[in-house]
Amino acid sequence: MTSSSFLFLVIGCALVTWLPRILPFTVADKLVFPEKVNVFLSYLPLCILTALLIQSLLNFRQGQWPTIKLPELVACLPALVVGYYTKDLMKIVIVGIIGIALLRFLLGVL
Incomplete structure (x- = not known):
């Protein structure tokens, strides 16, 4: 595995981990419940x-x-x-x- 593909893999894993945890908070912060x-x-x-x-x-x-x-x-x-x-x-x-x-x-x- 080349270093650039490894870097893309790490960035992709970070996004997949980050999005479901942070995105709901940012969306819910703008809503009035x-x-x-x-x-x-x-x-x-x-x-x-x-x-x-x-x-x-x-x-x-x-x-x-x-x-x-x-x-x-x-x-x-x-x-x-x-x-x-x-x-x-x-x-x-x-x-x-x-x-x-x-x-x-x-x-x-x-």
Whole structure:
């Protein structure tokens, strides 16, 4: 593969990745939605983050009930407390990363 075709491939992949993620925001920014739609859309970030949190705390296997990942759940608790009091996403992420790192270190040492 030549360098120019590789460059076109990278640019094409960037456009295909960028367009479906950015284009709806630019179009929706110019539209005026009814109040009910705005209320509905305000819940989407919370729903998406909750789904990501639950997915990271549970092991899913076909034909079985989900099982809890105990270290991730223990590391999640201080992050949830920090989130409740600070409402700062950066602090939540830092506390969660430090919590899981400490747990993995302690479990690896024991």
